[in-house]
Amino acid sequence: MAEVLLSEAERTFIVHGIQDNIRADGRSCEDYRHMELETDVVSNTSGSARIRLANTDILVGVKAELAIPASDRPDEGRIEFFVDCSANATPKFEGRGGEEFATEISNILSRAYDNQGSLNLKDLCVIPKQQCWVLYVDVMVLECGGNVFDVVSFAVKAALHNTRIPNITVHADDNGRTELELSDDPYDCKRVDVHKTPSIVTVSKIGHFHVVDASMEEEACCLARLMLGITEQSTVTAIKKEGSGSLDPESIYDMMETGKRVGQAVNATLYQKLQEEEKLGPNKRKAGFLG
């Protein structure tokens, strides 16, 4: 990630501010920055979304494809994540530079989504043991401006909400062979329920206190942070500690509590905004990539 060089005085200023629950940009410790969200930005995907938070710019596309179900879960579909860190985001990503970071993101996404509660994968099954939908979630990191994990998870959620999977009718003939028939109406499709899908909330420990949605400068002051996969129902689906510093159990508990509280609110707001956007219908003004 981009290097931010801080002087000792700046560092002290940030830490002291956080102690008083007021951050360099005027937020409180549990506030997120302003975000811009647009869905349905890539027309040839099944669903897509783009989120911009400060300088972080994430584009997510979901592609639904038919495949054979995994043998240990014959009646379920799958969701697979792939993250691509564009070299545009930061010069560090050039060549294979972004690979490690990309794997890190996709791992935590997989972990956060890998539970029975968040996505109903049984819905994605077409014919048990034979055909199921696989949702390939492709994440593009277009620009890196801090708090990438959180933004990626929001964009994934938004893209899943935007996903339309064509409806399929299954005909079985006398010999037990099956035939899939696709409806010719492009509006005849099903949705993915994102009501219970997790978002990632990164809680960064700075001094003795912690903040969410750390800015680049704050990230430079932070030695340890906790990434939590949290649903709107406050269920923690994944947790990961990152950074060179250590955390004592008490502060982990505190950070989790904060994460849950913020996560619940952020999820709820995101869902509400997605609904509002959808109500605008097909005639909404599109910003796209030029706006």
Next chain:
Amino acid sequence: MQRSKIFVKKTKKGSVLKVVREHYLRDDIWCGSKTCDVCLQQAAILEESPELESNLCRQPHYIVTDTNVVLHQMDILEVPVIKNVIILQTVLEEVRHRSAPAYKRIKDILTIRDKHFYTFTNEHHKDTYVERQPGESANDRNDRAIRMATSWYQEHLDIKIVLVTDDMENKEKAKKDGLTAYTVSEYVKSLSDSPELMDKLALRTSDKTTGGKAKFPEHLPLSEIQRGIKSGNYMQGSFQASRDNYLEANVSVHGSEKFDMVLIQGSHNLNRAVHGDVVAIQLLSESEWSCPSSLVLTETEKEEEEDTPNKENILKEKKSQVPKQPTGKVVGIIKRNWRQYCGILQPSLIKESTKHLFIPTERRIHKIRIETRQAKTLEGQRIIVCIDSWPRNSRYPLGHFVRALGAVGDKATENEVLLLEHDVPHTPFSQSVLSCLPEMPWRITEEDSKRRMDLRHLDICSVDPPGCTDIDDALHCREMDDGNIEVGVHIADVSHFIRPGTAIDKEAAKRGTTVYLIDKRIDMVPELLSSNLCSLRCKEDRLAFSVLWVLSQEAKIIDVKFTKSIICSRASLTYAEAQLIIDDKNRTDAIAKSLRGLNRLAKLLKKQRIESGALTLASPEVRFHIDSETHDPIDVQSKELRDTNSMVEEFMLLANISVAEEIFREFPNCAMLRRHPEPPPSNFEPIIKAAQSKGLQLNVDTGKDLAVSLNDAQLADNPYFNTMLRILTTRCMMQALYFCSGMLPEADFKHYGLATRIYTHFTSPIRRYSDVIVHRLLAVSIGADASYPELTEKKKTHALCFNLNFRHRMAQYAGRASVGLHTQLFFKTRVIDEDGYVLFVRKNALHVLIPKYGLEGMVFLTDEKKRSPFTYDEQESIQRCGDVEIGVFDHVVVQVSIDRSNVQHQKLVLRLVQPEIPGFSVPSSGPPSAKKMKMDTS
């Protein structure tokens, strides 16, 4: 303005793909009307004041059509009175999607200036583009787009716009939107000036029509058929109705090893399939399997409702021990292959009725019910009719009248019928084709003579049938100093004039072959080429493609050379003239020597060929003597064969084989060759059986064995027996076919009839397109011409072969039909007793061949009323009556006449004269020849 069209589709692999197409809208698409001064348009198509009087809409108006109208009522749109029609892009695209022929027809109309048909690209116009809405089917969206465009026009122009649609829902919705909409029949009825249009209305009735009980089982929907075919429950095949029995048909199944031909019997099982359709069939259980009946059944004139069950019973009764064939029933139609049919109206019992039955010329097509008010004028005319539908409750398919060709029996009309029925392209050559012709006067240029071998010093001559104007081959032969003989075959260099990719080339490729009718020739290339520049006329310098051999005295090939050349023929001879020159001992000039040499070598070549197993087959061929004034035939003769015929033939074969070897060596993947597959042994069964009945054994193991046993098969008391056997053997053969060498293994190349390993057609480029291609291949391989991409493309050649094979077959059929037509004209004024021979014995008829006229026909043994005096022995296929037995090959005398009981439908009738059967045979009208003399003098 950009929109995107999004749809999902399933790929062949089974995955689902979302496709996004960008769609741009414009604001500068003009409306095409001359009255409009808003649109910036050049050359508006729609007239300022369209004149079409309609009772419904008296002011000037333009017509907008629905997709269904274009799909089904094309005959109406093609009428010259219908003008100023706006064809929307939505409609055009839907038509293209649904029916290629309809699309081609509408595109043709759009190019006609006088019709004032305008295509409005409404899908790209910013005001008329509509997006599909949730829950709306593609069809509904298109209907909405059509209404949208109509209302846009209505607002845009002062002229009234009439929407013509057969879709009731669409019409209602249009009315609600304040548009003027009529159904086609409403609109056409309102055109008071042209009542004849009513006849051209296609009768569309949905399957749900009321009234009348269903006479046929329902057809399955396409999706169910496809599933059934996948699972193997149903089979797909092309439906081929029987010529002799309208209640019987065969389906040749695609892609099944077990059953290649499935029999269908009975109208219920045939289930409204029409000859040529692609159908889905289901096999019946083995206990219900049947065998083709040997009955000859035609739909009779006055068929009553109850009639059919009886006939079907006849079909069913008497299931004998003959091995049964796989039998099935039609469950659905995959693709209709209806075309326009020629035929006549069946006289109606009720004079004023508008409903009539139409009898097609093609025997394999059912009668068609049509509605017309011009029955009186159409009586005695050949007309063209189109099938529209065949609802379940109708015995006959429903159709509509398209146009009249002319009076029945009129030769021009009958020729037209013949050409239409055999799908022979016979329109005059278009301007673009004619503009490819070289300018006259044509001369051989310096350039040409530099690159060609000058053979003008050789004594070349051509030998052809009398009256031939398209001479495409010439020959020469001379002794060489070393004792060997040089022989040259010179073929007209058509590929010099027909360059690849030009309009003339495309037209020739489409026509494929010149079609010879008795009194007419339909050329493959314009006459300037066929009868002048390419024809190797005597005493004129012509471009040729020459094959030059060095042969030993024993007619063994020592060397062969191919070259483009310039020749000058010394003489154009007929077969008879050439024969005279050879026989005339006093002539010792170069031509006579050359001909004698050729004749001697040809005999040697023929002997070699026969030794290696070539077959000599026979088919009755006749020549008509045509009256120079009335153009009616006044005499018929079998064609005479002279030595010179076979002389020319031998050298043409030799040239073809040499060329085939050369082009195959040079182009192993894309040479155009001709093969004649060996018939499967089962094909020979009927003639082996027939020969056995005369106590003769035929060996059919190889071509050679067959040739030998055919030579040995002679009957002392029946001199015609051998020829008949050869005629029958010909019918056991497979069709010879053009093919592309890359598509088949080399072992399959062989020509069975000629007993050669490889063969092609090289010697008649004026009248066969295959030869033009072979010329090009050969020219490339000797470096005389440049290649072009299509020439070496396997797939293209393959597709071309397919068309050529089809055209050749059709040309053959058309030729035969022309002979039939002239035979009928010949007998118009004659009743003659003739010698005939039985070719087949049927259950209720004898199939008789009259060698003198090459005429075949049925002697029916049963009448509508009378029972046959004969009993049929199916085992030995013999008809017995008392002590008279008639079997295959037996000699009979028959009376030939024209049945004139039905003025519209005259047909040739054969009646038995000898052997005499009291109460059945007709009395002899004197010895055949004497009778004819009398007729001629009268």
